[in-house]
Amino acid sequence: MANETPSTGPVITNSLINRFRKSIIWLYVAVVAISIPIIYFTTRYQVYAEANKELSLLVDMVASVREYVASDIRPGLLRANMFESPGISGTVAISMVANHFKEKRPDYYIKAASDNPLNPRNSPEPLETELLTKFRANRDIKGVTEAGEIKGNRFLLSSRPSVANQECMICHGDPQKAPLPVTSKYGVTSGYNYRPDSVVGTIGVGVPLTDVNTLVMQRGLVAVGVITLIFSLIFFIINTLVKKSILGPITAITEAAMLLSKGDLEHEISVKQDGSEIGELANSFELLRRSLKWAMEQAKE
Numbered sequence: 195m196a197n198e199t200p201s202t203g204p205v206i207t208n209s210l211i212n213r214f215r216k217s218i219i220w221l222y223v224a225v226v227a228i229s230i231p232i233i234y235f236t237t238r239y240q241v242y243a244e245a246n247k248e249l250s251l252l253v254d255m256v257a258s259v260r261e262y263v264a265s266d267i268r269p270g271l272l273r274a275n276m277f278e279s280p281g282i283s284g285t286v287a288i289s290m291v292a293n294h295f296k297e298k299r300p301d302y303y304i305k306a307a308s309d310n311p312l313n314p315r316n317s318p319e320p321l322e323t324e325l326l327t328k329f330r331a332n333r334d335i336k337g338v339t340e341a342g343e344i345k346g347n348r349f350l351l352s353s354r355p356s357v358a359n360q361e362c363m364i365c366h367g368d369p370q371k372a373p374l375p376v377t378s379k380y381g382v383t384s385g386y387n388y389r390p391d392s393v394v395g396t397i398g399v400g401v402p403l404t405d406v407n408t409l410v411m412q413r414g415l416v417a418v419g420v421i422t423l424i425f426s427l428i429f430f431i432i433n434t435l436v437k438k439s440i441l442g443p444i445t446a447i448t449e450a451a452m453l454l455s456k457g458d459l460e461h462e463i464s465v466k467q468d469g470s471e472i473g474e475l476a477n478s479f480e481l482l483r484r485s486l487k488w489a490m491e492q493a494k495e
């Protein structure tokens with residue numbers, strides 16, 4: 195074995211540079227694979243956190259309008275026997291506010307809906323019909339916050355049941371006894387005969403919900419782009435570095451070693467890499483060559 199002189203150069207089947215390249219490519223794939231779910235969950239969290247914040251603001255604003263009507267306006271109007279609906283019913287006030295709000299913020303949602311409405315505009319959307327059924331089936335549900343679609347738009351919605359009490363009967367009871375301003379405006383066919391303590395409608399508030407998937411797609415593309423750019427740079431740098439400071443010198447040493455083994459003792463091994471492992475290897479080889487040369491010369495004499 196030791197005497198065998200290789201006739202051809204060494205066959206490199208798994209070169210160092212390929213190993214480095216493979217490692218970088220695997221690392222790239224891993225980073226991309228990990229980044230997608232991270233982007234998905236952070237985006238989702240962010241979208242819902244933002245929507246929840248806006249929603250609670252809007253819910254409180256709507257509640258405040260109702261409270262304002264109930265405590266500051268209604269008592270005076272009732273004493274004066276004035277049945278101006280928006281001043282008596284918080285629900286009506288909300289319905290009116292919603293109309294103005296819709297003009298300013300068309301992508302938000304405020305609505306008092308009923309399947310027995312005075313105003314046909316307040317007829318429930320499919321989602322509101324579902325909620326009505328739910329609220330009627332389980333009277334313990336005081337409110338629901340969920341994502342849903344209304345007229346093709348996605349919202350985070352907060353809905354609660356609208357429950358009738360004796361006071362509602364002034365306008366929503368017997369249509370023959372309802373105040374004239376109500377019957378003249380809305381007619382006498384729909385919106386009446388409420389039964390006290392029954393769920394008559396829903397009051398819903400919604401804030402627009404950005405489509406998480408679209409956002410994840412956009413962010414994912416940007417992230418993959420940036421990761422690819424960074425890895426291309428790393429790939430390029432490592433490639434150049436490995437070629438220049440590892441493979442080059444090693445090839446030089448290998449060649450010199452081959453020549454040495456064939457008996458060429460004159461080929462000097464010079465690798466300019468003082469202090470590095472490869473530089474040391476080259477120096478040791480050079481020492482070996484010189485000692486060998488010296489020994490051969492001694493032997494000849």
Ligand code: HEC
Nearest residue numbers: 279282283285289306308311312313316357358362365395
């Ligand atoms: C002073 C009269 C009046 C009283 C009292 C009143 N409402 Fe109404 N309500 C109306 C009018 C008028 C509308 C229609 C508003 C519109 O045009 O959007 C309405 C609308 C509604 C709607 C939306 C669906 C629809 O009918 O158009 C609901 C739900 C509702 N009221 C529930 C109630 C409940 C519950 C009470 C009692 C807690 C109540 N209302 C008390 C006058 C009244």
